[in-house]
Amino acid sequence: MTSPSKPERPLPLGRDAYPAFQNIPTRWMDADIYGHVNNVQYLSFFDTAVNGWYVSQGLLDPRSSPTVFLVVETGCHYFSELIFPETVEAGIRIEKIGSSSVIYQIGLFQASKEKPAAQGRFVHVHVDRETRRPLAIPQETRDKLTLLTAG
Numbered sequence: 001m002t003s004p005s006k007p008e009r010p011l012p013l014g015r016d017a018y019p020a021f022q023n024i025p026t027r028w029m030d031a032d033i034y035g036h037v038n039n040v041q042y043l044s045f046f047d048t049a050v051n052g053w054y055v056s057q058g059l060l061d062p063r064s065s066p067t068v069f070l071v072v073e074t075g076c077h078y079f080s081e082l083i084f085p086e087t088v089e090a091g092i093r094i095e096k097i098g099s100s101s102v103i104y105q106i107g108l109f110q111a112s113k114e115k116p117a118a119q120g121r122f123v124h125v126h127v128d129r130e131t132r133r134p135l136a137i138p139q140e141t142r143d144k145l146t147l148l149t150a151g
Helices: 039-056 139-148
Strands: 020-025 067-078 087-097 101-109 118-128
Touching: 020 039, 039 067, 039 087, 039 101, 039 118, 087 139
Parallel strands: none
Antiparallel strands: 020 087, 067 118, 087 101, 101 118
16 A cells, blocks of 8 residues: 655745735734744735735725625645734735636745745635625626736
């Protein structure tokens, strides 16, 4: 019997791989007993970066938009520590736009660093706010999302 193969660890992408950035200040409560930002906060940074971009582009009003994007998958690879206090520069790019879903790649950078402290995958599905059923991404939204496409 063979042992399962270990998934390959991705190489960190540089700043130039990301078409957009959102700045996120770390908070006192983000740090753990070891003195660095706790790993669970990184996923929160992903969520803040992507939803902040939606708001800045007029694609989302968190209180009243009839449709929203829900997270269905996320993951993170860690390369170095983030700390408090500092401002995280979250690079955002899109790997793929489907009919109702978007696959993001996000890099979390310390100021002036070329390589991310962490990078991850973040999958959103466009849904009706009330029914939570998937809906096709409207063309106007799709046009704005293409600004973030990788490559």
